[in-house]
Amino acid sequence: AQKVTQAQTEISVVEKEDVTLDCVYETRDTTYYLFWYKQPPSGELVFLIRRNSFDEQNEISGRYSWNFQKSTSSFNFTITASQVVDSAVYFCAPDTGFQKLVFGTGTRLLVSP
């Protein structure tokens, strides 16, 4: 069975700190994509990044970076120099086929000034 784990329930940081959000996806599939979404207090899910299971190279986009470690099935997402507007719940979600996203329980990020 597939299992998505976001062990961090809530993280609090002060503005400008870097923060890393963890996600572990256990599956027998060898090829898959995992997505990160952000849900601000308004409630709308906002797409952040998409990452595949066969590329372990780190990637950076603006203040966001992420990496995948195949040995531990870990998809980690890092926000550099966090800002108050980054305060939200962050979800990782693999696509298990036919657009079915299986969401983790989410990590609430609180960025204080």
Place this chain on the structure above:
Amino acid sequence: KAGVTQTPRYLIKTRGQQVTLSCSPISGHRSVSWYQQTPGQGLQFLFEYFSETQRNKGNFPGRFSGRQFSNSRSEMNVSTLELGDSALYLCASSPLAGVKSYNEQFFGPGTRLTVL
């Protein structure tokens, strides 16, 4: 391009009633998915439609149903409402949708349903 729109945004119903929620995808998107979000169960997949066909379904009772029209707009229906159906219902659209197309999904603002 306009984003995904959902109507109504808020809805209050009583137990036993039925409800229909509507979703208009981004223009050109043919895949529409529905999700339920509750504090207890989190975000759960309901079903996905592509070209008016349901291709995938989550683990929900038959009271939850949906359909998709030829213009890709979608509706979901919940019959015989229960208190536990109170949730935020989110609709998402995607441009291409093969078995494993891995396209990002764009979500609407959701419909918050309260069952009294």
